[in-house]
Amino acid sequence: MSPLFHAFLLPILVATACGAEPIELVQKDNAQPDSLTFHINPGEGRFRYRLENFDLHWIEPTDEMNLSVRFLEADNNEVLRVNLPVTGTSRGWQQDYLKSPVLSRAETLAIPPGTSEVSFSLTSSGPPPALGIYLVRHLNAITTGDPGGPLLIDGKPLKPEHDRWHRSGLNPGMAIQAENTFLIEDNDLKAHADWELTPFPITGTELSLTWEEAYSIGVGGGEEVTYDRLPPGVHRLLVEKLDTAGFPTGEVHQLSVTVASPYWRTWWFWLLCLAFIALLATLLNRNLIRRRVQRALRHAKIIETERLRIAMDLHDDIGTRLSQISLVGSHAAMKATDEDSRESFQEINTLARKLVYGLSETVWTLNPKNNDLESLIGFLCRITSELCRHGSLRCRIDADPDISDIEITHDFRHHFLLSAKEALNNALRHSGGSEIRLTVKIIDHQLHVQVSDNGSGYLPAENSSGNGLESMKHRMQQLRGTFKLTHPDSGGLTVLLEAPIKYNSSHVPSKKDRRPR
Numbered sequence: 001m002s003p004l005f006h007a008f009l010l011p012i013l014v015a016t017a018c019g020a021e022p023i024e025l026v027q028k029d030n031a032q033p034d035s036l037t038f039h040i041n042p043g044e045g046r047f048r049y050r051l052e053n054f055d056l057h058w059i060e061p062t063d064e065m066n067l068s069v070r071f072l073e074a075d076n077n078e079v080l081r082v083n084l085p086v087t088g089t090s091r092g093w094q095q096d097y098l099k100s101p102v103l104s105r106a107e108t109l110a111i112p113p114g115t116s117e118v119s120f121s122l123t124s125s126g127p128p129p130a131l132g133i134y135l136v137r138h139l140n141a142i143t144t145g146d147p148g149g150p151l152l153i154d155g156k157p158l159k160p161e162h163d164r165w166h167r168s169g170l171n172p173g174m175a176i177q178a179e180n181t182f183l184i185e186d187n188d189l190k191a192h193a194d195w196e197l198t199p200f201p202i203t204g205t206e207l208s209l210t211w212e213e214a215y216s217i218g219v220g221g222g223e224e225v226t227y228d229r230l231p232p233g234v235h236r237l238l239v240e241k242l243d244t245a246g247f248p249t250g251e252v253h254q255l256s257v258t259v260a261s262p263y264w265r266t267w268w269f270w271l272l273c274l275a276f277i278a279l280l281a282t283l284l285n286r287n288l289i290r291r292r293v294q295r296a297l298r299h300a301k302i303i304e305t306e307r308l309r310i311a312m313d314l315h316d317d318i319g320t321r322l323s324q325i326s327l328v329g330s331h332a333a334m335k336a337t338d339e340d341s342r343e344s345f346q347e348i349n350t351l352a353r354k355l356v357y358g359l360s361e362t363v364w365t366l367n368p369k370n371n372d373l374e375s376l377i378g379f380l381c382r383i384t385s386e387l388c389r390h391g392s393l394r395c396r397i398d399a400d401p402d403i404s405d406i407e408i409t410h411d412f413r414h415h416f417l418l419s420a421k422e423a424l425n426n427a428l429r430h431s432g433g434s435e436i437r438l439t440v441k442i443i444d445h446q447l448h449v450q451v452s453d454n455g456s457g458y459l460p461a462e463n464s465s466g467n468g469l470e471s472m473k474h475r476m477q478q479l480r481g482t483f484k485l486t487h488p489d490s491g492g493l494t495v496l497l498e499a500p501i502k503y504n505s506s507h508v509p510s511k512k513d514r515r516p517r
Helices: 003-009 267-335 339-366 373-390 410-430 468-478
Strands: 013-018 023-026 036-040 046-051 064-072 078-089 103-110 117-123 130-144 149-153 165-168 175-178 181-186 194-197 206-219 223-227 233-242 248-259 394-399 435-443 446-453 482-486 494-500
Touching (some): 023 248, 036 233, 046 206, 064 130, 117 130, 165 175, 373 410, 410 446, 410 494
Antiparallel strands (some): 023 036, 064 078, 078 206, 117 194, 130 206, 446 494
16 A cells, blocks of 8 residues: 555544643554554653543553562572562552551462572562552461461561561662551652561461552553544543652643544545446436437337338339339220220329329338438429429429428428328319419428418318318427418418427537528
8 A cells, every 4th residue: 555545544633732742642654544642751750641532531550569478498599489469559548648548468378398488578679660659567477387387477577686677679768667567659760669578487388478558559751552443533632740659740731633534434525425426327327328229229220221121112013013004004095996995094094193103202201311301392392393283273382492401300201291291282172273382491490381372261171071180280289380270361271380390310400500580
């Protein structure tokens, strides 16, 4: 893991110290994100500490002092040393330690073989940081076995010549004696003190000890304290100095530390996660839509290909056969000898030509190559001209000359073509006029087709059961357009078809297509 990435994972620490010398925040390379290590160095005396909002009580580091028993051989070599340690603070400890309640204690030790002498000592020579007070009184020692008997009573040997308690250690002045009491008041980190009894003879198999004791033992010097799994927020470490007896001096040092939340607990991280999830969902949704569109396009392509095949088959097969029928009918009419046969063959020829014309329209409609606006308008103009020619009517066509190659949907072409043909057929059959006018315009992306005549303004839907007008209205509704019938002042009837142009999905209208009115 790179240092930059490691720094990103760790919470941000901001430390503010008051009297900063005794407390120092230690940064460790392998520390966990929610772990803090402090180095406490309040000086030579005892101390206690507490992390606010985390520790319920003050915490004081403790160490030990010992009542030691040494079993010796005749040549003063040590056979066995037994330490009877005390640590922490005894129950009921008071600042005036001479008035503190004492605790009774008893121990039984096996006297090792080869022992000829025994020595007792009260010492603070354990770990160097140990500081505090340790007092012992009414020390009694009795041996059992053959022979056995008392050795010490209230700390004094039974034989006066053995009563040789003496002070020792690097600082003997810290060893204090009161009535029936041996006391060590250790307030020096660099030294210790001992009460030691000169060795004297011992017999028997077991040594039984009883005494009373009181103590308060802590540590001085530096101490490294580690807190794990700290919650985010502001934490303040308090360090208070204590006197030798372990009571507060009122001198307090503090260090404030701000632990910021890890990035995975911050609001912006979850906001980024939500944004990422939303982006992922959007991309997945777009991918699904794209796949559906692709399937629809493939399906449309298949349909388009099939329509083209059908159109070609109709043109090549049925169209050719109908043309042959028309030719045969014309030839038969020319050779017929009687008038009835000639009229029948002529009628067959006429029907065949109409079928060829209708088939031509069907093939044009099916052919997907004609799915553009220019082809639609051109076809409308052509069929208008042909219908007027067959009906012996004048034809006026007014089509927008500036029509670009705009691809349209098959449904749009189909509905508009059939609606326009229906309007033309109604004008031819029912208007009784002498002229039909076709007007084609594109206004605001809408196709406007207007069929007008100069006839009587007759509406077939009012006097017949036909559904041509309803069909045109329905088809325009399918295209979200409008169908209107009006009677101009000049006479006749005007059919107006309007619908928004439905572009093919592959066509994007150019600026030319978006020209204003």
